[in-house]
Amino acid sequence: MIIDTHSHMYESEYENAEKVIQKCKDNDIKIILNGIDKKSNLEVLELSKKYDNVYAAIGYDHSVVDEITEEDIGLLEEQIKDNKVTAIGEIxxxxxxxxxxxxxxxxxxxxxxxxxxxxxxxxxxxxxDAVQDVYDIVKEYNVIGSIHCYSGSKEMAREFIKIGFYIGIDGPITYKNNKKQREMIKEIDINHILVETDSPYLAPEGKRGEKNTPLNIIYIIDEIAQELNMSEEKIIEITTNNAKELFNI
Ligand SMILES: [Zn+2]
Structure with missing residues (x-):
């Protein structure tokens, strides 16, 4: 089993999203779908009820700061009580x-x-472009989670890991010019690495220009395996356990 810990594979972002979700199910890939606003949160909740390989992360991200009211926060609070909700995200x-x-x-x-x-x-x-503020703020709370699509330094990654966070790795690690990130993953604790696709965005090398799907998660696993000199099976085992532990799956 593989868990794609960050995806937006729903109809408003991807035509035929459900076909892809079904294909993931056939390939033993579980997906944590992330909403960012009221509309996508509803889509995510609906799909998580319909498919047992889909889990929901719901929240309001930076793009909707001007529209979210106190009433909307109350709505989210009701929605997160659903038992398929495994995280607050994307925030x-x-x-x-x-x-x-x-x-x-x-x-x-x-x-x-x-x-x-x-x-x-x-x-x-x-x-x-906000990593220091993110770190300073999350540190004030009794929370853990994933820093999705992490692109910062190894030093900062280690600081996040120290306070219980996980580092989300996706398509960009496969990009030819991204030596920095490939070096970074060698320097941090593998027990705090998660794999994700951010689909339909960030398609891996070889698929760039196409709409990404969780089925491409294997390219990210393959890249990490090569960098760390480990088998794909081992990387799958470790990162799946990491995701299960963090998200209580
Ligand atoms: Zn995202």
Whole structure:
């Protein structure tokens, strides 16, 4: 069994998403689908009820800071009580695209962390050009989770691991110019590495330009196996156990 710990394989992002989910089921791939707003959270919940290989991560990310009301936070609080919800995600901070609303982003992020703490759920974090703020904020809470699509330094990865976090690795590790990340994974504890696709985004090398799917998770596993000089089977065993432990699957 392989667990893709971060995907957006639902209809508003991918045509025929359910066909792909079924194919994943046939290939013993479980998927943690991540919502980012009210609409996608509903899609994720629905698919998690329909398919036993789908788990739900729901939350409000940085892109919806201007639209989320207190009522919406209340709605999310009701939704996370569903037993297929394994995490609060995708949540986080992104200073790459939007720089002028940092305080608003932090406020929403803290609201998500409050829920995670209250319901004892792990978080799935998006962090772009914001790693220090993400670290400082999550450290204030009694939460653990995954830093999805991690692209920072090995030093920072180790700091996250020290406070119980996991490092999500996806397509970019296969990119020719990404030697830095390939070096990074050799320097951190493999018991804190997760594999993910972020599909339909970030297709791995050889598939770039195509819409990504969780079926491509094997390319990421293969790359990690090569870098660490281990078998694919061993990487699958370790990363699946890591995901099971973090997400209580
Ligand atoms: Zn994502």
């Amino acid at each position: 986080g901070l992104d200073y790459y695209w939007i720089k002028d609303n940092k305080e608003k982003q932090k406020t929403l992020f803290r609201k998500m962390l409050n829920l995670a703490e209250k319901y004892n759920l792990p978080i799935i974090v998006h962090s772009r």
